[in-house]
Amino acid sequence: MKSLGDNAFHLATAIAANAYLVEGRRGLILIDPGLAPNVNRIARELVHHGLSPFHVTDILLTHYDPDHAGSADTWAHRTGARVWIGAADAAILRGEAKPPRTPFRRTMALAGRPKLPHNTTLIEDDTEVVDGIRAVPTPGHTPGHVAFVHRGVGFIGDAARVSPEATLHPGPEFLDTDPVQAAASRALLQTLGIVTICAGHSAPAMRI
Numbered sequence: 001m002k003s004l005g006d007n008a009f010h011l012a013t014a015i016a017a018n019a020y021l022v023e024g025r026r027g028l029i030l031i032d033p034g035l036a037p038n039v040n041r042i043a044r045e046l047v048h049h050g051l052s053p054f055h056v057t058d059i060l061l062t063h064y065d066p067d068h069a070g071s072a073d074t075w076a077h078r079t080g081a082r083v084w085i086g087a088a089d090a091a092i093l094r095g096e097a098k099p100p101r102t103p104f105r106r107t108m109a110l111a112g113r114p115k116l117p118h119n120t121t122l123i124e125d126d127t128e129v130v131d132g133i134r135a136v137p138t139p140g141h142t143p144g145h146v147a148f149v150h151r152g153v154g155f156i157g158d159a160a161r162v163s164p165e166a167t168l169h170p171g172p173e174f175l176d177t178d179p180v181q182a183a184a185s186r187a188l189l190q191t192l193g194i195v196t197i198c199a200g201h202s203a204p205a206m207r208i
């Protein structure tokens with residue numbers, strides 16, 4: 001677990017995509033806890049650092065892909081935590097909206113859809129979720145993709161890749177459901193005062 005400043009941490013043991021933690025006022029907030037095997041890995045990591053996995057109060061999901069959202073339901077059932085996700089992505093997971101029909105999305109659909117617990121709050125627009133953390137819709141990679149901003153730390157999921165110099169880059173275009181929306185979301189991310197950029201598939205980087 002590596003400190004990112006502002007009570008935010010990069011979890012070292014998560015596989016497949018980056019998972020992050022914020023120590024909130026009332027408990028622990030997990031961002032993108034990821035695939036099912038991460039549940040025990042992250043729980044052990046928390047215990048190793050003197051934190052209780054049962055103090056997780058909120059799970060923030062940037063989007064619905066399994067490498068970000070796959071274990072949210074398990075965490076919610078084991079801890080009672082609330083889950084937060086963009087409304088358009090929740091509709092896809094619940095079968096209320098058709099998943100995007102790009103070749104990549106069709107392939108991903110074969111892997112199954114992560115479950116959402118009943119205790120899920122939908123993010124419709126730019127809003128505060130918990131402990132002053134702001135959710136900012138950043139569609140493009142998925143229709144309901146959301147970035148979370150906690151003070152100067154931005155958790156941007158798969159809205160962009162990040163260079164070691166903290167510049168934002170597009171990911172491979174075939175991963176984006178709507179590349180035009182994705183470009184607009186990357187431009188929006190530049191305006192949010194983010195100093196430490198925490199992406200799903202790049203090392204966290206700090207603007208200097």
Ligand SMILES: [Zn+2]
Pocket residue numbers: 063065068141158
């Ligand atoms: Zn993704």
